[in-house]
Amino acid sequence: MTTEWYYLVWPWIGFGAALVIVILLFCTDVLRMDMTKSRWRGPSWLAWLASAAYLIHNCEEYGIDMLGNLHQFPNTMVEMMSANPPEAFYMAVNISMFWIASPIAAKLGRKYKIVAMGMSGELFINALSHVAPLLGGTGYTAGTLTALIIFLPVSLWTFYACYGKNEGKFSFKVLAAIIGIAIVNHLILMASILLFKSGTIGTAVLVVFQIVNAALAVIMWMGADHIFSKGKR
16 A cells, blocks of 8 residues: 655654754743743743654654664554554644644643643653563564653653752652653553554544544643642742
8 A cells, every 4th residue: 555645754844843943942042931040940941842852753653763664653553553543543643742732732831831741741651652662572663762862861851850849840749640641641542543443433533533632631731730730820
């Protein structure tokens, strides 16, 4: 089956956006909110960093992986889950969550700081999903390299910089909530694949699942901010 050109091009468009974000992050102060402290400790700045990280990660999964394979992650899905979702599924997952929901969270994070923490949870849980095959004996899968050298450092640094008992940091209850939301998002993703595999839902519903999942992530991050920041603004 021939893969349409746009399924091959979209990760590279995202990579171009990532480069723009990286330049703004490290060469300007446009994405900084609090100029009195290091950019590395600003929730909104870190949220933009997480957005760029995921766009780069997409290029290893759907562009070219560490072994030189092109558009490899769909094949990984077949090998690991014996499921073969349509190409539209992969675009729906990544464009709705990482082209739309993630930048929205970074923007909202200037006012709703806990919302800015959302993507760090997604990076951390996704990194674990790539580490698991390594530990389980499956070995390298498309996306593992960027998960190890970008996702884990960025997410773990965000946890270190933004959570703790010191004044100005979020509580560990917030961290638990952010990680919990990421787990829920990943479970919804996996459930939709299994429902499609079993024939319970078709392609259209599978795609809608991913769009709703991205919207739900933002709603849950906003809910966490409302719960834990109540009375603090």
